[in-house]
Amino acid sequence: MDRKDRQGRVLIPLLLLGLSLLFPGPGMAEEGPFVSVVRIEGIISAHTSEFMISAIHQAQREGAEALVIELDTPGGLDISMREILKEMLGSPTPIVVYVSPSGARAASAGVFITIAAHVAAMAPGTNIGAAHPVSMGGEKMDKEMSKKVVNDAAAYLRSISEQRGRNAKWAEEAVRRSVSATEKEALNLRIIDLVSPSLEDLLSKIDGRTVKTPKGTVTLHTKGMPVKRVEMGFRDKVLKVISDPTIAYIFLILGFYGLFFELSNPGSILPGIVGGIFLILAFFAFQSLPVNYAGLLLILFAMILFLAEVKVMSHGLLTTGGIISMILGSLMLVDSPTPSLRISRTVILVAVLVTTGFFVFVVTKGLHIQMKKPTTGREGLVGEIGVVRSRIDPEGQITVRGEIWMAFCEETLEAGEKVRVLEVVGLKVKVEKVG
Numbered sequence: 114m115d116r117k118d119r120q121g122r123v124l125i126p127l128l129l130l131g132l133s134l135l136f137p138g139p140g141m142a143e144e145g146p147f148v149s150v151v152r153i154e155g156i157i158s159a160h161t162s163e164f165m166i167s168a169i170h171q172a173q174r175e176g177a178e179a180l181v182i183e184l185d186t187p188g189g190l191d192i193s194m195r196e197i198l199k200e201m202l203g204s205p206t207p208i209v210v211y212v213s214p215s216g217a218r219a220a221s222a223g224v225f226i227t228i229a230a231h232v233a234a235m236a237p238g239t240n241i242g243a244a245h246p247v248s249m250g251g252e253k254m255d256k257e258m259s260k261k262v263v264n265d266a267a268a269y270l271r272s273i274s275e276q277r278g279r280n281a282k283w284a285e286e287a288v289r290r291s292v293s294a295t296e297k298e299a300l301n302l303r304i305i306d307l308v309s310p311s312l313e314d315l316l317s318k319i320d321g322r323t324v325k326t327p328k329g330t331v332t333l334h335t336k337g338m339p340v341k342r343v344e345m346g347f348r349d350k351v352l353k354v355i356s357d358p359t360i361a362y363i364f365l366i367l368g369f370y371g372l373f374f375e376l377s378n379p380g381s382i383l384p385g386i387v388g389g390i391f392l393i394l395a396f397f398a399f400q401s402l403p404v405n406y407a408g409l410l411l412i413l414f415a416m417i418l419f420l421a422e423v424k425v426m427s428h429g430l431l432t433t434g435g436i437i438s439m440i441l442g443s444l445m446l447v448d449s450p451t452p453s454l455r456i457s458r459t460v461i462l463v464a465v466l467v468t469t470g471f472f473v474f475v476v477t478k479g480l481h482i483q484m485k486k487p488t489t490g491r492e493g494l495v496g497e498i499g500v501v502r503s504r505i506d507p508e509g510q511i512t513v514r515g516e517i518w519m520a521f522c523e524e525t526l527e528a529g530e531k532v533r534v535l536e537v538v539g540l541k542v543k544v545e546k547v548g
Contacts, residue, residue, distance in 0.1 A: 145339070146176075146178050146334070146338060146339075147175075147177060147178065147338060147339045147340065147341045148177060148178050148179050148180075148181060148316060148335055148338045148339070148340050148341070149168070149171070149172040149175070149177040149179070149180045149181070149341050149342075149343055150180075150181045150183065150312065150340050150341065150342045150343065151164075151165065151168040151180065151181070151182055151183070151342070151343040152182075152183040152342075153165060153182055153183065153184050153185070153186060154185045154186065155185075155186065155187075155353065156186065156187060156188065156189040156190075156356075156454060157186055157188065157189025157190060157193050157194050157197070157221075157222040157223070157226075158189055158190055158193055158356045158401045158402070159190070159193050159356070159400065159401030160349060160352035160353055160356050160401060161189065161193060161197075161353070162193035162194075162196045162197050163349075163352075164345060164349050165182070165197050165200070166196065166197065166200045168180065168182075168343045169200045169201065169204055169206070169208070170200075171343060172206045172343075173204065173205060173206050175341075177206055177341070178207075178333065178334055178335055178338055179206065179207040179208070179209055179231075179232075179319075179333055179335055180204075180206055180207070180208050180209070181209045181210075181211055181312065181315070181316075182208065182209070182210045182211065182226070182230070183211050183213050183312070184210055184211065184212050184213075184217070184219055184223055184226060184227065185212065185213070185214075185217035185218065185219075186218070186219060186220065186221075186222065186223040186226075187218065187220050187221065187223075188220045188221020188222045188223060188243075188244075188454075189221065189222045189454070190222070190401070190402075190403065190454075191222070191266070193222070193401070194222035194225055194226065195269075197226060198225060198226065198229050198273070201226070201229045201230065202229060202273070202276075203327055204326065204327075205326050205327055205328040206326070207231045207232065207324045207326060207331055207333055208229075208230050208231050208232075209230060209231065209232040209233075209234065209315070209319065210226060210227045210229075210230035210232075210233050210234070211234045211235070211236070211309070211312065211315055212227060212234070212235040212236060212239045212241060212296075213235070213236035213239065213312075214236055215236050215237055215238035215239060216238055216239070217236065217239045218239060218240050218241065219235075219239070219240075219241040220240075220241070220242060220243045220244070220293070221243055221244055222244075223241070224241055224242060224243075224244035224270070224284070224287050225244065225269075225270055225273065227241060227304075227305065228270065228273055228274050228277060228279055228284060228304070229273050229277065230277070231277070231324040231325075231326070232306050232307075232319050232322065232324065232333075233277075233279070233304070233305040233306050234305060234306060234307050234308065234309050234315055234319075235296035235299060235300075235305050235308055235309075236296065236308070236309065236310060236311075237296060237308060237310055238296070239295075239296050240293055240294065240295050240296070240299075241287075241293065241294055241296075241299050241304060241305070242287050242291065242292050242293025242294055243287065243291040243292070243293050244266070244270060244284075244287040244288045244291070263288060263289060266288045267285045267288040267289055270284045270285065270287070270288055271284055271285050278303075279303055279304055279305075280302050280303040280304050283302050283304055284304070296308050306319075307319070312340070316335040316336060316337075316338060316340075317335075317336045317337075319333050319335055320333060320334060320335045320336035321333065321334075321336075355394050355395075355397065355398045356398050356401050356402070357398075358398075358402055358447045358454055358455060358456045359456050359457045359460050360398070361394075361395050361398035361399060361402065361447075362395075362443070362446065362447070362456045362460060362461070362464075363460065363464075364391045364392070364394045364395035364398070365391070365392065365395035365409075365412065366412075366464050366468075367387075367388070367391045368388045368389070368390075368391035368392030368393075368394075368395055369388070369392070369412070369413075369416045370384075370388065371384045371385060371386075371387045371388015371389070371391060371392075372384075372385060372388040372389070372392070372416075373388075373416060373419065373420055374388075375388060376420060377420070402447055402454065403447060403448060403454060404446060404447060405445045405446060405447070405448045407442075407445055408441070408442045408443070408444070408445030408446035408447075408448075409442065409446060410442070411438045411439070411441050411442025411445065412438070412439055412442035412443065412446065413442075414435075414438050414442075415434075415435040415436070415438035415439035415442060416435070416439075417435075418431045418432070418434050418435035418438065419431070419432065419435045419468070419472055422435070422472060429473075432469075432472045432473065435468075435472065436465065436468070436469050436472075439464075439465055439468060440461075440465055443456065443461040443464065443465065444461065494513065494514070494518075494534045494537055494542060495534055495535070495536065495537065496533065496534065497513050497514060497533070497534045498513070498531060498532070498533055498534075498547060499511040499512055499513030499514075499518075499520075499531070499532050499533075499534060499544070500512050500513075500529065500530070500531055500532070501520075501526050501527065501528050501529060501530045501531075501532060502517060502528060503528055504525070504526070504527055504528055505520055505521065505522050505525065505526040505544075506525045506526075507521050507522060507523070507525075508520065508521045508541075509521075509526070511532055511542070511544060513534060513542075518540075518541070518542050519540065519541045519542070520532070520541060520542050520543070520544045521541055521542075521543060521544075522543070522544050522545065522546070523545075524546065526544075526546055530546060530547075531546075531547040532544040532545060532546055532547060533545055533546075533547050
């Protein structure tokens with residue numbers, strides 16, 4: 114290679130590097146203004162709260178013109194909802210809540226989130242309302258406590274409505290009487306600001322609006338603005354799945370089964386590992402659900418009874434107690450007025466039937482084995498047929514099951530005669546002649 118070739122191989126990369134610095138490509142261009150969009154579906158739980166707060170903070174860090182929350186929720190937990198509202202009310206970035214697509218709803222906690230937005234919008238064919246509060250823990254509230262909780266929620270939503278200039282009277286009725294409204298009714302009642310069929314149309318309609326934020330009055334510039342969607346990461350998707358009450362219940366049952374098989378067959382290892390993982394995931398999910406711990410203890414007690422049935426044969430009494438305890442515990446485990454926060458009755462029925470069938474099978478097999486005649490040891494000789502080896506008068510030898518035994522009998526028996534073993538006495542067997 115001559116000198117010119119070497120110089121060319123060095124200068125060409127340097128020239129390309131200089132050109133890339135002077136004329137940056139698309140990947141190096143400075144990002145312009147955009148609107149951040151996040152979609153929230155399903156119940157408002159602890160993981161939903163964490164994800165929404167993260168999206169709000171991300172929009173603030175990246176300098177988004179606004180954050181649009183596409184909402185479709187049946188409601189959720191009061192404590193998770195309040196965490197979201199604190200961030201929304203204190204956000205310097207304008208937040209737009211858009212109940213969409215058609216057929217979506219903003220119920221219970223969704224009402225609070227929609228009314229707390231700087232701009233509230235709904236798609237055609239959606240509804241809003243029924244803002245009854247749901248508390249953590251699954252505890253039953255007496256009449257006085259229930260009244261206090263409802264009053265607190267009504268005052269909270271009324272305060273937010275007045276701050277955002279919305280219909281405070283309707284908001285209070287949504288909490289106290291669980292009233293609902295369609296998108297057209299919500300617009301006429303001043304619950305929302307506009308109805309829009311699509312996100313693009315929404316961004317066009319809210320362009321030029323002014324909203325009040327903690328940093329002052331902000332004018333929205335959203336028409337034709339690029340949209341940047343905030344998607345759930347793998348961790349958030351996993352947490353969303355396991356936070357479903359029915360999934361958490363299935364994990365709980367599978368976890369108990371894993372530990373049951375491990376304790377029934379020590380050293381299996383794999384059932385214990387899998388069961389432990391499922392139990393940890395179930396208990397993690399229960400942190401964000403209205404769990405009644407009496408129900409959880411009843412299910413735990415049921416598993417203890419099932420395990421005891423394997424160790425101590427009770428002729429089905431322990432299994433019956435375990436089935437009753439499991440049914441009651443499953444029905445009590447997650448107690449909420451919101452259907453989406455309840456365990457599927459079908460799943461409970463299947464779990465109880467499978468568990469019942471399994472342990473009835475175990476108990477039946479156990480009783481069968483107990484009643485079965487022994488086939489080994491001294492007890493297994495009783496009833497066996499043998500042949501006299503040497504004359505018995507009153508003692509002699511017999512051959513039974515390929516073994517030679519000293520035998521005695523109340524009558525004289527000759528070699529070659531068939532005998533039946535009646536009893537094992539020490540190292541001898543008592544026999545009788547086969548007729």
